[in-house]
Amino acid sequence: MAAVRDYREAEAGNAAAEAVELAKSHLVQPWPYAGSIGAEARTLVTSGDGIYLIDGDGRKLIDGPAGMWCINVGHRREELARVMYDQALELSYNTPWYTMNTPSAELSRRIAGHAPGDLNHVFYTTGGSSAVETALRFMQFYNNVRGRPEKKLVLSRGGAYHGSTYLSASLNGRPRDRDWMDAADDLVVKLSSPDPFRRPKGMSLEAFSDFLVDEFRETVKRIGADKIGCFVGEPIQASGGVIVPPKDYLKRIREICREHDILYVSDEVVTAFGRLGHVFASEDLFGIEPDMITFAKGVTSGYFPLGGVVISERLLRGLNRSNHPDAMFGHGLTYTSHPIGCAVAIANLDLLEGGILEHACEVGPYFQAKLKTLEELPLVGEVRGAGLMGCVECVADRESKDPLQLDKDVGKRIDQHCHELGLLVRPLINMCVMSPPLVITREQVDDLVAILREGISRTMDDLRKEGVWRG
Template identity: 40%
Template sequence: MSSDLPQTTEDILAADAHLVQSWADLNALKQTGARTAIVSAKGVMVRDSDGNELLDGIGGLWCVNVGHGRKEIIDAISKQLSTLDFYSTFYTFTHPTAAALAKKLAQLAPGDLNRVHFSNSGSVANDGAVRILHHYYERLGRPSKKLVLSRHGAYHGSTYLSIAMTTPPYSKGWSRAEGIVRHLRKPHFWREGGDMTEAEFLNALIDDMRTEIETVGAENIACFIQEPIMGAGGVIVPPKGYHRRAQDLCRQYDIKFVADEVVTAFGRLGHFFASEAVFDTRPDIINIAKGVTSGYQPLAATIMTDEIHDVISGPDGVFTHGMTYAGHPAGAAAGLANIALMETEKLPERVRHTGPIFENTLRALGDLDIVGEVRGSHFMMGIEFVKDKAKKTLFDAGLNIGMRVARKAQDKGLVARPLGHILILSPPLTLTEEQIAQIGEILRESITEVMGELPRGAF
C-alpha cells in the first residue's frame, strides 16, 4: 500500500540509508541533501518529494522514450499480470507475449536478425552475446576464437564480463574478467584527432584495428562490440563511415560484428534500430534494453542472425544459457505496448524532426566560454566543459563542473546527468519544441551562473 511508504523527504531519505545506489559516490550520499527522491512522473515531467516539478532531461536513464505515465503500457502490464503473472521461457516452455514480442523484434531488426534471446538488462545482453559467440565457435570446432575487441571510451555494462568490455577507467579498483578483451583506440576526433583531418583520423582508427587483429590473430578473436554512439563514455560519435569500415574489416577477418544498441535503438536517433538506418551496417548481433519497454519493465534481448542460431541449435548439444526472468510476461507485454504506441504515434519519424532541433539548441551553447564541445545526435547529447577552448584543457577535477551545472539546472527545473566534466542529456522523445527551448534556456542560465561563481583564474 502506498500509505505504508515513507511520504516526507526526511522519512524517504531515512529509509534510503539502507539502499545502496548504483554508480554513486556512496560516501557523498552520507551527506545531508546529497540525494533527490523522485515520487511521481507524467509525460516529460517528474516530481520530487519536496513538490518540485522537473523536466526529465535524462529520460530516467536513457530509457523513458515515450514519456512517463503512458496508460497504454500500464494497462498492458496490468492485463498481462491478471492473465499470466509469470512463467519462464526455459526448457520447452514459452508463452504468447514473449513469442509475439520476439516475432515483432525480428520484423523490426535489419537483415536476418531473426532470433531473439531475452534477458533483463543491457549488461546481461552484452555479456550473453559474447557467451553465445564462444559457444558458437566451440560448436564450429574453433575454440580459440575467444577474444573480444572493444574500445577505450566504451560502456557495455557492469557484469564481470561486460565491465571488462567497458572502458578501463570504469573498472578502476574493481576486478573484471581478464585476458578476454582488447581495447582499441577511442574514436573521438575532437579530442584524439590531433593535427589530422577527420578522414585521416578515420584511417588511423581502422589501421589501429587492423594492427590489433593481425597482432593477436584473427583466429583468436570472436567479435568486435561497439555502440553506434558511445553513451556513458561521453556521448562520442565516431567519424562518418567508421562503422561500415569497421564492419567490412570484421567480415574480411571472419570476426562477428556486434552492435550494442541499448541506448540508440527504439527511436532515440529517429529509427527503431540505428545500425542500418543511420550507420549503414548489418550486425551479426544487436543487443537491446532500455527503450524496448521505455523503462516500464526490465527487459533486454540479444538478437542474432539465423546463421548463428543454426549453429547453436544444431544436434548434440543443449543451449545452457539463460535467466529466470528472460521474456517475463509483464516485460514482454510492456515491450509490445511500447512498440505499438511508437508506431501509432510515429514517434521515430517525429524524432527525425524534433531531434535536430534539440541538437541545434544545445549546440548553440557552444558560444559560452567553458563549453568545449557539444556532441551527439538527436536526443542523445553531451556537453563537455573545458577551461581553455583552444587547448581543450580540462578543469581541475575538484571543481566538479558537470555536477555544478547539473545542480544549477535542477534548481531551475531540469534534471541533467553530470559525468565528471561532461553533462549528458537524453530526454523522453516526446519533447515539444517549446520544452526543447526551455531546456536550452535553463542550461544557458545554469552554465553562465557556474562561470560567474568559479574562482578567479579558473578559466
C-alpha cells in the same frame, strides 16, 4: 481548501523526509563511494508526467536524461500501465526452461521485422548488462561448438560502456569506472575511442577515421583473427559522452570483421527504439548489418526491466549443422521472456510506430541545433550528438581542451544549478549528457536549453569566484 492543501503538502513532505532517512539507513545506491556507501540519499523523485518529474520538494523538473536513456514515450503512459495490469492478471510469469508465452513470441516477430539483414531470432534478458553478457557467452558457445576454443578475445574501445556484470563491465573503457574494480582483462583488447573531439591536433576527420581503421586492422593482424571472437561497439558511445564516430568508420570496421570471421555485436542498448528516430540505428543510420544487436532500455520505455539480443539466422544455422547437435547453450535467466515485460514492449512498440518515431525524427534536428548554441559559452568546448541524445563537454580552454583538471565535478555543479531552475541533467565529470523523452516538443526543447544555458553560466561565475577558472 487552503488548509487541506497545506495538510497534503505537509504529509508529502513528511513522507519524503522519511524516505530519505530510510535510504540512509538501509538502501545501497548504485555506483557509491566507499566513504558514503550504505549511508547515502540521492535526489528523491516522487512522480512523473510526460517529460517532467516531481522531486521530494515538489519541484517540477524536465527529465533531461529520460531516466537513464529509457523513458522514450514519456512518464505516465496509461496505455503501458494498463497492459502491465492486464497481463499480470492473465499470466504474471512462466518458467522459460520448459514453457513459453504468447507475448514473447509476438514481440520476437515484431523485433525481427525491424532488425537488419537476417537478424531474425531474439533471446530475452532483464536489461542491457545481461544482454551484452548473453551476446558474449553466445560467441563463446558458438566458437566452442565450431571447434575453435581459442577464438574468444573481445575487441572493445576506450570510452565504451557495455554494462555492470563481470564480463560486460570488462569491456568498459570510461575513466574511473574500473579504478577499484576487477575485470576479465585477459579476455578483452581495448582500441582507441572514436572521439573526433579528442583526435590529435591538426588531424583531419578523414585521417582520424583512417587511423582508427588501421589500428583495428593491425590489432587483428598482431593478435591473430583465430584468437578474436567478436567486436562489441555502440553505434554512438552513449555514457562515454555521446561520441559520434567519423562517417563510414563503423562500415569499414564491419568489413574487416566479416573478412576475418569476427562477430560484430552492435550494442544498441541506448540507440535502439527511437533514441535516434529508428527502432534500430545500425543499418538505417550507420549502414551496417551486425551479427548480433543488443537492446534494452527503450524497448519498454523503462516501464518494465527487459533486454535482449537479436541473433543472425546464419549463426544459428551454423550451430544446427555442427557436429555437436547435443551441445547445450547453458545460459538463461529466471526472467527470460517475461510475459509482462514482453507485453509492455509490444504496446511500447505500438506507440513508437504510431507516430513517436516520426516525431523524434522531426524534433531531433531542432534539439541538436538549439544545443549547439551553447558553444557560445566560453566554458563549453564542444556540443555534439545525434537524434535526441546530446552532450555538452566543458573545458578549461578550447585550445588545450583541458577537461578542467582542477574541478572534475563541473558537470555536477551544472546539474545542481539546473535542478534549482527546473531541469535534471546527467553529469559525467566535465560533461552534461541530455537524452530527453522522445515526446518532447520544440517549446520544451527551448525550455531545456534555456535552463541548461543558465546553469552553465552560473557555474562559470562560481568557478571564477573560486579562482578555479579564469574564462
